[in-house]
Amino acid sequence: MQIRFTKMQGAGNDFVVLDETQGRLNLTPAHYRLLADRHFGVGADQILSVRPAPTPEVDFEYVIHNADGGEVQQCGNGARCFARYVRERGLTHKDRIRVQTRAGVITLQLTPDGEVTVDMGCPVFEPARVPFDTRGLQPVPQGSGQKWPLMLDGQAQAAPVFVSVVSMGNPHAVLLVEDVDTAPVAQLGPWIESHPRFPERVNVGFLQVVARDHVRLRVYERGVGETLACGTGACAAVAVGVRLGLLDHAVQVDTRGGRLRIAWGGRDADPVFMTGPATTVFEGQIRLPDTL
Numbered sequence: 001m002q003i004r005f006t007k008m009q010g011a012g013n014d015f016v017v018l019d020e021t022q023g024r025l026n027l028t029p030a031h032y033r034l035l036a037d038r039h040f041g042v043g044a045d046q047i048l049s050v051r052p053a054p055t056p057e058v059d060f061e062y063v064i065h066n067a068d069g070g071e072v073q074q075c076g077n078g079a080r081c082f083a084r085y086v087r088e089r090g091l092t093h094k095d096r097i098r099v100q101t102r103a104g105v106i107t108l109q110l111t112p113d114g115e116v117t118v119d120m121g122c123p124v125f126e127p128a129r130v131p132f133d134t135r136g137l138q139p140v141p142q143g144s145g146q147k148w149p150l151m152l153d154g155q156a157q158a159a160p161v162f163v164s165v166v167s168m169g170n171p172h173a174v175l176l177v178e179d180v181d182t183a184p185v186a187q188l189g190p191w192i193e194s195h196p197r198f199p200e201r202v203n204v205g206f207l208q209v210v211a212r213d214h215v216r217l218r219v220y221e222r223g224v225g226e227t228l229a230c231g232t233g234a235c236a237a238v239a240v241g242v243r244l245g246l247l248d249h250a251v252q253v254d255t256r257g258g259r260l261r262i263a264w265g266g267r268d269a270d271p272v273f274m275t276g277p278a279t280t281v282f283e284g285q286i287r288l289p290d291t292l
């Protein structure tokens with residue numbers, strides 16, 4: 001089969017976007033892996049599918065697959081690209097778009113300067129809902145937050161790594177580091193991503209606090225590896241930083257691929273707002289095997 005796609009990026013987190021508003025393409029996990037493959041396919045961190053609204057309360061359904069072919073609940077940088085995509089293709093004329101994700105409904109607002117602000121919903125810190133298995137662990141309190149000691153079984157490192165856990169619809173573990181440039185992202189990222197205490201695996205954020213309103217962040221994403229930016233990772237890192245008493249409520253997040261602005265009021269019922277860029281890179285067609 002031959003399918004049309006649009007390549008997009010938000011702060012360097014890149015996507016293949018597929019229009020399924022006129023009918024499902026019926027792709028398998030192997031098809032998503034091939035689309036994401038940077039040598040044999042188009043190349044992307046995630047594949048985003050635009051589907052018709054499943055209920056009258058929303059405008060579209062937003063379906064996300066990681067480069068490893070697995071379907072996931074949420075993607076922040078992708079949400080901004082989704083908003084630009086549906087507007088650029090004339091699928092809606094609205095500036096404020098509500099979409100159904102596997103993690104619930106989120107609202108995307110196109111701003112006059114071409115950026116997109118997303119209401120990403122409320123962070124959830126309850127470990128069981130991340131999910132994170134705390135059995136036998138003693139948390140270290142800090143501010144109104146917690147850090148959990150994580151032993152990396154079978155590794156030379158004897159001391160625990162301390163992580164804060166939070167769900168932004170998808171699971172995140174956040175570690176504080178002195179300097180993201182020298183942080184052991186390639187070593188610790190995959191160990192923590194697949195640590196048995198995270199039954200659904202986890203996205204791993206390495207957070208450097210520069211000032212109360214400015215951080216630097218690298219994220220080792222579940223199902224992908226390190227990406228140039230992770231929108232939900234930025235929301236998770238700022239929410240954790242606020243809870244630990246390290247950050248104010250509006251924070252500039254510098255990633256390797258660009259800058260995001262995150263605002264969170266600090267209470268359980270406060271949603272996190274993420275603002276940043278979204279760009280169309282090119283459009284094309286790709287031939288995929290019918291069965292894969």
Ligand SMILES: N[C@@H](CCC[C@H](N)C(=O)O)C(=O)O
Pocket residue numbers: 013045046066072073074075076077078170171203221222223224227229230231232233
């Ligand atoms: N790049 C994303 C997150 C995509 C999903 C993530 N890898 C997961 O498995 O939960 C973002 O911008 O939020």
